Amino acid sequence: MSTSPDSLAHHPAGQTRKGLSTLSLQWLGVAPFLLFALLFLILPTATLMIGAFQDADGHFTLGNIAKLFDDSILSAYWISFEVSAASALGGSLIGLLLALAAIQGGLPAWIRPTLMTFSGVASNFAGIPLSFAFLSTLGRMGLVTVLLRNYADFDLYGTGFSILSFLGLTLTYLYFQIPLMVLIVTPAIDGLRTEWREACESLGGSSAAYWWHIALPILWPSILGSTLLLFANAFGAVATAYALTGSSLNIVPILLYAQIRGDVLHDQNLGYALALGMIVVTGLSNAGYIWLRSRAERGRE
């Protein structure tokens, strides 16, 4: 970089000379942003976290957290976990293969920018329209279902498959998970130097040896980190699942949505505990992502 913004950090506008009043004036410059973040991001989340540890009268209790371990709620977390994990693992594996194919597969040059643009679109094509698209494809009257029945004599729904099921939801989530993986993992693949491959080949290493002993160990933190990000991405998603399955699939975001809409649990504070549980799960996987990404960046230097 020619103009390094980090160099500014070494002389922070001579605070020692100007004194405390200038310092507080400088803080005014970010005050609107901090106020906004406080009002519309931090306080609302904090108030839920506190509510999770209170009973209906406002007294401290661990009862709400304990109720999260009831069978019905635990099973909702478990299904959420399964759908998120399956779509994250599938998404990161397929996304990685697609990105590798486009970048290192020796394909025509136009493939890569096309894949990148399309990934930008598809990773944002989530929510309700996506569920419509998959209903038109794999629903009971969907194009693929009908084509398979009419021409391949294969009854997809006879196998127990349903777009409203675990597998159907996972397939649908992959539509935004795979492109997201392509977008995040591409910089890491670009970081693989051709010299490394040439060095491996000149020492008599096979292609498999290159991937197993050189490329994968270098890419590993990026792949694992991206998978965690994909996991969090799926775990918090509401709209796609809601439009697809209504409330027939019992996953946490939908349980929480139903709770907010109609108080199905008849326990407001249990709702706060549900929300806290979601933040803990997405928070942990994001923290893992950030930690692994910083490791990957350090490894590349």
Added chain:
Amino acid sequence: MKSTSRLGAWVAIAIGTLYFLLPLIATFEFSLKMNRDGYSFEAYKVVLSDPGFQATFGYSTLMAVLTIIVGIVLVVPTAYWIQLKLPRLRPLVEFITLLPLVIPAIVIVFGYLKLYNSSSWLPLTGNERATDFLLMCSYVTLALPYLYRSIDAGLRAIDVRTLTEAAESLGASWPSILLQVIFPNVKSAILSGAFLTFAVVIGEFTMASLLGRPAFGPYLQLIGANRAYEPSALAIIAFMVTWASMGLIQVFARNARPARKTA
């Protein structure tokens, strides 16, 4: 060896293309079948002339535009100030802007309903205009990660310090430095953040639905639950809106000045 790996790459791309195009083709095909006697654009005609579609799409477009304006007014001065005067705060502000990716939207809006209910100290859910304002703030929150990252990258690519000092030495005031010097220089970064925000906001469901506002997302859900062919037409329309937003980002990114020599 080389040719087998190239074959593998072609196979991967082919399967990927199939997976991503099939749902679009299927949706499009389904959207044309509203008339029993052959393909037609009947579903699109029905959708586009539905007052509900016009009202909700208009509402969400207005929300998206307001979100973009407020987001820019909030983020550009902050990112500029961080770069120029308070680089120590950069980690904190970056952390805050990433929080909306960590905290699920449904949790944030649940927090709003608890904090700003009609009997609270700031009853923002008390009347429609106030709830509109709250919805817009929720969208600004959702857009923070995209807006901040793209604007911050734009600011890093120009020499903020020199530009500011030059403008100051010519006697420019702070507002005119921001409006006439900084804004034009990061225009393409702002625009790409803005289009991404538009794509995110236009079909947003969770916030609008739980705040009870008549936005495009809840309308989509309603149509999806009650109609057969219209949802497919709506999905195609939504896909085209997303595609247009992303396409415009590419256009502006390509026209961006090559200000930074990349390492």
